[in-house]
Amino acid sequence: MPNYSGIILDETSRIKLLEVFGPIWEEEEGWEPIAHHLTLKMGGLPAEMQHLIGQQFTMKVVAFAGDDKVKAVEVEAPLKTINKIPHITLAVNRGHGGKPVMSNNLTNWVPVKQEIYVKGTVQEI
Numbered sequence: 114m115p116n117y118s119g120i121i122l123d124e125t126s127r128i129k130l131l132e133v134f135g136p137i138w139e140e141e142e143g144w145e146p147i148a149h150h151l152t153l154k155m156g157g158l159p160a161e162m163q164h165l166i167g168q169q170f171t172m173k174v175v176a177f178a179g180d181d182k183v184k185a186v187e188v189e190a191p192l193k194t195i196n197k198i199p200h201i202t203l204a205v206n207r208g209h210g211g212k213p214v215m216s217n218n219l220t221n222w223v224p225v226k227q228e229i230y231v232k233g234t235v236q237e238i
Contacts, residue, residue: 115157115237119150120170120192122201126231130186133229134177134203138184143208150233151201153194157237165192165235174229178219179203182211187222188231198222201231 122130130148138144151172158165176187183205190199196217205211 117150117152117156118154118158118162118235118237119152120172120233121150121236121238122148122231122233126233129229130174130201130203130231133227134184134186137177137179138204138206141206143206144184144204145207146204147202147213148204149201150238151188151190151194151199152196153192153235155195158235162192166237167234169232169234171230171232174225174231176222176224178216178222180219180221182206182209183213183215183219185216185219186225192235 127148131146170191172188174186174188178185184203185200187198187200200216202213202216
């Protein structure tokens, strides 16, 4: 049984996000880079979405938010996600109690002026 389903970023997109946004936190101690996926659903995909597994999608990064525990980017989601704000967790500060799920609580979203697109493939993890 999968833990979650999502659009898993390809390595080029992951590196791009970390290069663009990493300087925001990389000088601070304790940050763990993630930039891995956009969660679609906890657990496996329902039967009506199984045909999407393996399909690649492009997402536009539209905003950034962060606090002392997590950093994330909001994306224009091509598919329905369980998150109120579709986002990709960029990094967590586990030393300050950060967990990826805490990205759901971010409220200080700031529009991203630069056009950034990332790609990923639907998978069950």
